[in-house]
Amino acid sequence: MNNLIKGETGDWEVVIGIEVHAQIVSNSKLFSSASTKFGGEHNTQVSFVDAGMPGMLPVINWVCVEQAIRTGLGLNAKINNYSIFDRKNYFYPDLPQGYQISQFKQPIVGEGSVTIDIDDKKSKTIRIERLHLEQDAGKSLHDQHPEFSFVDLNRSGVALMEIVSMPDISSADEAQSYIKKLRSIMRYLGTCDGNMEEGSLRADINVSVRKPGDELGTRCEIKNVNSIKFIGQAIDYEARRQIELIEDSKIIDQETRLFDPKKGETRSMRSKEEAHDYRYFPDPDLLPLSFSENIIEEIKSELPELPDDKKERFQKEYSLSPYDSNILVSEIEIADFFEAVTKGRDPKIAANWITGEFFAAMNKLGFNIVDSPITIDNLSKLIKLIEENIISKRIAKDVFEIMLENNEDPEEIVEREGLKQVSNSGELEKIIDNIIANNPDQVEAVKLKPKLIGWFVGQVMKETNGKANPKLVNDLLNDKLN
Amino acid sequence: MTEFSTLSIKETITSLKNKDFSVSELVDFHISSMENGRELNAFITETADIAREKASDCDQNYSKGEEKPLEGIPLGIKDMFCTKGVKTTASSKMLENFVPPYESTVTQNLWNDGAILLGKLNNDEFAMGSSNETSFFGEVKNPWKNNKDNFTVPGGSSGGSAASVAAGMGLASLGTDTGGSIRQPASFTGTVGLKPTYGRCSRWGIIAFASSLDQAGPITKTVKDCALLLNSICSYDPKDSTSSQKKIPDFEKSTDESVKGMKIGIPKEYEADGISEDITEYLEKGKEWLTESGAEIVEISLPHIKYALPCYYIIAPAEASSNLARYDGVKFTHRVDADNIIDMYEETRSQGFGDEVKRRIMIGTYVLSSGYYDAYYLKAQKVRAMISKDFKEAFKKVDVIYGPSTPSTAFELGDKKKDPLEMYLNDVFTVPVNLAGLPAMSVPVGLDKEKLPVGMQLIGNSFDEESILSIASCIEKSAKFDLNPNKWWINE
Numbered sequence: 001m002n003n004l005i006k007g008e009t010g011d012w013e014v015v016i017g018i019e020v021h022a023q024i025v026s027n028s029k030l031f032s033s034a035s036t037k038f039g040g041e042h043n044t045q046v047s048f049v050d051a052g053m054p055g056m057l058p059v060i061n062w063v064c065v066e067q068a069i070r071t072g073l074g075l076n077a078k079i080n081n082y083s084i085f086d087r088k089n090y091f092y093p094d095l096p097q098g099y100q101i102s103q104f105k106q107p108i109v110g111e112g113s114v115t116i117d118i119d120d121k122k123s124k125t126i127r128i129e130r131l132h133l134e135q136d137a138g139k140s141l142h143d144q145h146p147e148f149s150f151v152d153l154n155r156s157g158v159a160l161m162e163i164v165s166m167p168d169i170s171s172a173d174e175a176q177s178y179i180k181k182l183r184s185i186m187r188y189l190g191t192c193d194g195n196m197e198e199g200s201l202r203a204d205i206n207v208s209v210r211k212p213g214d215e216l217g218t219r220c221e222i223k224n225v226n227s228i229k230f231i232g233q234a235i236d237y238e239a240r241r242q243i244e245l246i247e248d249s250k251i252i253d254q255e256t257r258l259f260d261p262k263k264g265e266t267r268s269m270r271s272k273e274e275a276h277d278y279r280y281f282p283d284p285d286l287l288p289l290s291f292s293e294n295i296i297e298e299i300k301s302e303l304p305e306l307p308d309d310k311k312e313r314f315q316k317e318y319s320l321s322p323y324d325s326n327i328l329v330s331e332i333e334i335a336d337f338f339e340a341v342t343k344g345r346d347p348k349i350a351a352n353w354i355t356g357e358f359f360a361a362m363n364k365l366g367f368n369i370v371d372s373p374i375t376i377d378n379l380s381k382l383i384k385l386i387e388e389n390i391i392s393k394r395i396a397k398d399v400f401e402i403m404l405e406n407n408e409d410p411e412e413i414v415e416r417e418g419l420k421q422v423s424n425s426g427e428l429e430k431i432i433d434n435i436i437a438n439n440p441d442q443v444e445a446v447k448l449k450p451k452l453i454g455w456f457v458g459q460v461m462k463e464t465n466g467k468a469n470p471k472l473v474n475d476l477l478n479d480k481l482n
Numbered sequence: 483m484t485e486f487s488t489l490s491i492k493e494t495i496t497s498l499k500n501k502d503f504s505v506s507e508l509v510d511f512h513i514s515s516m517e518n519g520r521e522l523n524a525f526i527t528e529t530a531d532i533a534r535e536k537a538s539d540c541d542q543n544y545s546k547g548e549e550k551p552l553e554g555i556p557l558g559i560k561d562m563f564c565t566k567g568v569k570t571t572a573s574s575k576m577l578e579n580f581v582p583p584y585e586s587t588v589t590q591n592l593w594n595d596g597a598i599l600l601g602k603l604n605n606d607e608f609a610m611g612s613s614n615e616t617s618f619f620g621e622v623k624n625p626w627k628n629n630k631d632n633f634t635v636p637g638g639s640s641g642g643s644a645a646s647v648a649a650g651m652g653l654a655s656l657g658t659d660t661g662g663s664i665r666q667p668a669s670f671t672g673t674v675g676l677k678p679t680y681g682r683c684s685r686w687g688i689i690a691f692a693s694s695l696d697q698a699g700p701i702t703k704t705v706k707d708c709a710l711l712l713n714s715i716c717s718y719d720p721k722d723s724t725s726s727q728k729k730i731p732d733f734e735k736s737t738d739e740s741v742k743g744m745k746i747g748i749p750k751e752y753e754a755d756g757i758s759e760d761i762t763e764y765l766e767k768g769k770e771w772l773t774e775s776g777a778e779i780v781e782i783s784l785p786h787i788k789y790a791l792p793c794y795y796i797i798a799p800a801e802a803s804s805n806l807a808r809y810d811g812v813k814f815t816h817r818v819d820a821d822n823i824i825d826m827y828e829e830t831r832s833q834g835f836g837d838e839v840k841r842r843i844m845i846g847t848y849v850l851s852s853g854y855y856d857a858y859y860l861k862a863q864k865v866r867a868m869i870s871k872d873f874k875e876a877f878k879k880v881d882v883i884y885g886p887s888t889p890s891t892a893f894e895l896g897d898k899k900k901d902p903l904e905m906y907l908n909d910v911f912t913v914p915v916n917l918a919g920l921p922a923m924s925v926p927v928g929l930d931k932e933k934l935p936v937g938m939q940l941i942g943n944s945f946d947e948e949s950i951l952s953i954a955s956c957i958e959k960s961a962k963f964d965l966n967p968n969k970w971w972i973n974e
Contacts, residue, residue, distance in 0.1 A: 048584060052808040054577065055564045055586060055687040057722050087804050089850070091827055098807020151812070279850035281859060284694035284801055286723050 003171040004212065007243045013212045014239045015219075016169035016205060020182060022161045022192040023136070023200040024067045030135050030159035031058030031101065038198050042141070042152040050157040052096030057285050060085075064159040065289065067191040068108050068133050069299050071161055074185045074306055075128050077112025079296050085133075085286045089279040094138035094151050102162075104280040107132035108289060114165075114185070115308060116177040120322050126178050127166040133289075136160050155199075161192070167206065167216070172235040176228050179203060180330070184307050188332045196226050203231060207238045209246070217242070218252040222266050225259050234259040238266050310335055318347035327355050333369045340376045345383040353383060357400055365404070374403050382410040394466055395419050423469040425476065428460065431468075432476055435459045446481055453477055486511040487650030488966070491555055491707040494653060498544055498554055505544065505554030505598075509537040512556040512600055516651045521971040522623045524642040524651060526561050527569050527602040536598045543596065552714055553596030558652040560643045561602040562609055563589050563698070564687040568599070572689045573617035574607045576809045576816050576834035586687025587722070588656065588698045588715045595714045600652045603642030607836045608806065609663055609691040612908040614641025615899050616838040624671055624892050625649040625967040628932040634892035637667030637908075643701045644671040648967060654702040654711055658688060660695045661794050662887075662912025665924035668701050669887035669937025672926040672965050674708045674954070675701045679945045680919035681726035684719030690805040692798040693724075695916040703965055705925065705954045709733035712947065728945050736948035737955040742776030744953065747880030749784045752911070756889045760930035765886060768927060768938050771960035772884070772953070780880050784872040789865045790914035795906060796849050796862035797917070802839075803846025809834060841902065870918040873941075881949045883941040886911055887924040891934040911939055921947045925954045926963040935963070 004011040029036055032049040049056045072079045086104040109131035117123050138156035142149050163182065169175050183194035183201060194201050203226075208219035220242070222234050237259075242252050256275075257266040305313070307329045314325040314335075328338045328351060342350035358379065362372060382399060385391045391399060391414055399410050399419065414420055422428055435456060436443055446452040453474075460473045486508060489497070497503060513530045533556055540554035564570045564582035571577045585593070593599070606616040613635035614622040624636040625648045636645040640657030644667030647655050657664040659677035668675025676699045683698040690696060700711035712733045719725040748769070757765075769779050811817035811830030818829035835843070849858035876883060888908060898905045915922040921944075924937040938957065942950040 051813065053584075053814065054570070054572070054580070054582070054689045054808070055584075055685075057686050059721060059723050089804050089807060091807065091810060093810075093812045093823060096808060096813060098810060099804055277852050279804070279847065279852075279855075281800060281804070281850055281855070284692075284724075285690075 003174070005209075005239060005243060008247050011212060012209045012239070012243050014170060014235065015167045015208045015210065015216060016171075016175050016235060017167035018165045018169065018175060018178060018206070019204040020163040020179070021202045021204070022071075022163060022182075022186060022194075024064050024159040024161060025191055025193055026061060026063045026067060026159055028061055028063075029157040030061055030064050030133065032157050034157065036158050040154050042150070043154065046153040046156065050096065050153055052098070058101060058283070060286065060289065061159065064133060065108070065291070066295075066299060067159075068131060068161055069296060070189050070303065071163075071186060071191045072109030072112065072131055073296075073300055073303055074189045074191075075109070075112035075114060075131065075163070077128055077131065078110035080106065080108055080110055081293060081296065082106070082288055082290045083108040083132075084288050085283045086280045087283045090276050092137065093149065094140045094153070094156070096138065096153060096156060100135055100137060101283055101286070102134035103132035114178060114181050116174060116181050117326060118174075124168075124174065126168045126174075129164045129166050131161050131163045134160050134162055172232040175205065175235055176232050179228055179231060181307070184330055184332075188304055188306055196228070199226065202226050205231065205234060207235055207242070209239055209242045217246075218254050220252065220255055220257050220266070222257050222259050223269060227261075230259055230261050233261075233264050234266055237264060241266065304332075318342065318351070320347060320351050324351045324355060331369070337369050337372075337376065341380045341383065343380065345380060346387045349387055350383050353379070357397065361400070361404055374407055378403060378407055378409055385410055385414060389423060389469060390414065390421055391419055392421050392466065392470060395421070419467060421469045422464050422467050423472055425472060428464075428468060428472060428476055431460055431463050432456070432473070432480060435463070436480060443481065453481065456481070487515065489653070490704045491552070491653050491702065491710055492704070494555065495553075499549070501544070505540040506534070506537040508554060509533050509556050509598060509600075512652055515649070516601060516646075518972050519646075519649050519651050522625060522645050522649055523620050524604055524622050524646040524649065525558065525601040526571055526573065526604050526619050526642070529568060529599050529601050532568070533598050533600050540596060540598065550594070550596035552592060552710070554598060555596070555654070556598045556600040556652050557592060558600050558603045558643060558646045558655040559589055560605050560640050560655065560657050562605060562658050562689045562691075563656060564689065565589055565599065565602065568602060570602065570689070571619070572608045573605050573619055574835065574839070575618045577689075577814075578618070578816055580814055582687070584687060587684035587717065587719045588688065591715050591717055592656070592711075597714070603640075603646055603655060605642055605657075605663075606639035607839050608689065608802070609639040609658055609660055609696075610802070610838050610842055611638040612662070612666060612905050613893070613895075613898065614638040614667070615895070616836055618836060621895060623895070623971075625969075625971070626671060626892060626934050627968070627970060628892075628894070628934055633895045634934065635670065635895055635897075637670035637888075637892065639663040640667045640675075640701060644668055644673050644675065647671070647673045647701050647703060648965060649969070649971070654700055654707055656698060656711075656715070657701050658691075658696055658698050659912075659916065660691050660697075661798060661916050662909045664699045664701060665887050665912050665922060665937070665939060666908060668924040669926070669939075670892040670935065672935030672937075672963060672967070673701050673703060674705055674923065674925055674958075675699065676708050676712060676923035676947070676950075677915065677921060678712065678716060678947055679726070679921040679942075680916075681724055681728075682716045682730075682921070682945070682947070684717060684722040684725045686719055686721040692801040693805060694801060695794075695798060697916075705951060705958045706734060706737045708923065708954075709737050709951050726945070731948055733947060733951055736951040739948070739952040740776070741772065741952050741956045744777045744882065744949065745780050745880040746772050746777050746953065747780050747782035747876055747883045749782055749787070749876075749883060749885060751784055751787055752885040756907075756910070757886055758890050758930070760891070761886050761889070761936055764927045764936050764938065768884060768957060771957055775956050775960070777953070777956070782876045782880060782883065784869075784876060784914070786865065786868045786872050787914045790869055790917055791906060791910055793862045793865040793869070794909070794913040794917060795845070796858050797866065799842040799846035800849050800859050801846070803843045803850065806835075806839070806843055838902070866917045869914055873914075873918045873920060877943040881943070881946075882953045884953070885939055885941075887937040887939040888912075891930050891932065891936055915941055920944055921950060923950050923954055925957050925961075926965065927957060927961040928963055
């Protein structure tokens with residue numbers, strides 16, 4: 001696939017590196033026991049530590065450390081069993097301590113990688129530079145009062161993982177695949193819920209452009225992009241903007257930019273000159289974070305199967321295509337749902353139904369797989385009915401529609417509505433003979449044009465209300481008409 | 483009536499058990515001492531009502547025979563310790579009206595043992611100073627005047643803590659020590675002051691100055707009292723990640739141990755320059771006392787301690803610049819309203835902090851800045867490691883290191899206020915101890931020619947407060963220091 005962008009002076013290459021801020025799944029914050037639950041009343045989930053009260057001290061929440069290790073292992077990364085918490089100093093009203101506790105020189109996770117799919121056959125490795133633990137800040141509220149800004153500290157101190165990629169990403173599509181894959185891995189691991197609307201996953205995107213083979217260009221960082229769609233739009237806009245500037249013989253300022261989703265463009269937030277001097281230094285309130293290799297091994301042994309492995313297994317074990325496997329492993333809930341439905345059933349039929357009719361219905365009705373109105377059991381029964389030729393595919397769609405309404409047992413539906421496929425050849429033969437006898441013209445015609453056999457099939461289906469076994473009908477017609 | 487003011491905690495507890503007097507009588511006496519001593523400006527907040535109320539509970543406990551180890555002992559607490567429901571200012575305008583909704587672990591330990599809060603004590607603003615002259619609430623006067631009858635400083639930063647004990651306002655007090663803030667004032671006021679090993683006491687609820695150096699400790703009249711308070715305040719606290727889980731021994735027992743055979747190290751670097759004649763004299767006297775008691779004097783070397791002062795004045799301000807960032811006008815502090823957030827920050831911090839605090843914030847900000855970090859902060863950390871190593875080597879040879887607490891005795895009010903460097907030099911003997919995280923104490927040994935108290939410093943190995951308490955007890959017995967300044971502040 002060619003990622004080059006055409007400019008007036010020729011082709012341009014985009015170089016993208018992404019810093020993801022992923023909120024760790026944990027009940028309490030990184031250094032306090034306050035709740036991390038989303039959507040609480042303002043300032044109801046704030047401990048004295050989170051509010052930066054005098055004399056309050058941070059104490060590490062080991063659940064968050066384990067989650068970071070787990071994520072690091074999921075990214076095939078080196079886990080550093082000795083790391084340091086640093087203070088990143090800057091003034092902001094929603095930063096109560098006047099510094100953020102983060103990790104600077106010695107992060108908990110070192111180099112790793114994420115594999116993304118370019119198409120059905122090609123994949124690409126995006127290298128991870130590091131993953132570190134840090135606290136989130138609070139939230140400034142500017143819409144509560146005409147003269148004052150308010151601060152909500154519910155988020156203050158919530159644990160984040162900052163995951164930094166190398167500049168290995170070459171297009172908006174790749175950037176989106178990368179985020180999706182990262183999110184999928186973390187959701188498999190249960191370390192981040194990946195909910196971008198609630199701010200659990202945010203991305204800072206570094207974009208630069210260059211002529212293929214040239215040195216890296218000056219980069220701009222687009223801060224806090226919070227949807228996959230916006231990530232694509234922001235990169236496309238920003239790359240185009242930079243190309244136009246260079247082709248206009250203008251200079252690109254290294255700066256921080258914001259993406260405005262309403263206008264679909266990025267705009268300058270602050271320049272390099274205005275950049276903060278964060279005065280990082282090791283936090284004297286916290287000991288270095290150290291743990292034994294055993295802890296890493298223990299977590300490793302409890303890791304779930306991750307998307308890449310699962311995809312490979314689905315292809316082998318169920319003989320699914322790479323395309324179907326990819327869709328089915330994209331989210332752990334889908335993969336689990338599929339495996340439960342397909343138990344004892346034909347996996348290809350199950351896969352087709354889940355990625356086809358089922359997904360379409362879920363999308364249309366606005367349901368998630370976890371709150372699907374059709375239970376695993378009933379969907380599995382439906383597959384069984386198809387598989388055993390008790391109902392035809394066409395009838396199955398009707399049954400599925402009924403199931404969507406109140407999760408009725410498909411066997412009962414078939415029974416009640418009398419939808420069983422007619423597979424009795426004697427019965428079908430009688431019907432076919434009748435049709436042949438009543439339509440001599442068509443019988444003559446089909447002898448010249450064998451394709452017209454379809455008309456006879458249609459007639460049989462009409463007579464049987466669609467319940468005739470199509471294969472059997474075809475076989476019988478072929479026998480009688482040829 | 484009993485002469486309460488000369489009683490130690492130990493003697494007081496015995497008397498309370500014997501029903502010689504009640505806790506209420508004891509507390510009333512200390513309340514009136516406190517009120518009569520306002521001239522000294524040792525207290526920022528007096529909590530007489532709380533003390534009286536608690537005293538009657540304590541009396542009941544004594545009558546039921548259910549008294550706790552420090553039942554009914556009135557104590558002053560440095561205003562760096564957060565006390566629930568009682569104003570805690572750090573002697574700063576910034577926290578002029580701050581009332582913490584929580585109690586520091588160390589003070590809670592004291593209250594759990596039955597002690598009574600008498601009031602909150604003045605100190606240098608945010609514990610930054612060596613004379614208690616940087617307090618927003620005004621300077622503290624040392625109960626000891628010199629021969630010229632001039633006011634002297636009580637030392638700092640725990641000036642109020644030391645002055646109050648020397649003046650008999652409260653039986654003992656709590657201070658904090660970041661670079662000598664317990665030992666130097668103890669030395670200037672003829673009291674006993676001990677800084678425990680870093681990690682012995684929880685820092686939770688103590689307003690932070692320099693987190694890697696801060697440690698709470700007692701200021702008392704006697705070595706035994708010091709051990710008693712230490713028994714109470716030390717604890718492992720899961721709320722402080724730097725708090726130690728090491729077993730806490732019975733410190734009182736150590737004060738009765740013989741020093742026979744103990745090895746006392748005298749750093750040859752100490753005998754260099756800048757120490758007053760009187761102090762050198764007491765240094766020698768101390769050697770004699772210890773030798774007479776069967777201890778052995780050994781010369782040692784601490785080659786890197788000459789770098790301790792510059793090292794300290796990089797690390798402490800660096801940490802302080804970050805620790806004090808939270809006082810920004812947004813939350814619980816003093817605030818100066820302005821048109822925009824930056825102006826609000828600037829105005830609030832300009833007005834809320836005093837000169838010395840601002841000076842240290844600026845130094846700290848500078849040494850952490852990109853481009854300067856390696857040359858200052860990182861280098862200072864390396865020097866710090868070397869100083870620690872010096873001590874480690876020394877403690878392979880000796881049990882305790884003995885030397886002066888300060889280069890001079892108490893100086894006059896205003897004397898060094900104008901020259902911060904001269905002021906910083908006062909910490910030259912105490913600072914290395916904090917950098918190495920070791921326990922150390924100052925014990926009064928006598929008066930100089932100016933009739934001002936002289937203190938000697940004992941430094942112990944990490945988590946070996948016991949050895950310094952034994953040696954201190956021995957020196958105390960030999961020196962027979964009489965903590966009895968002329969009570970000039972009481973208007974007859």
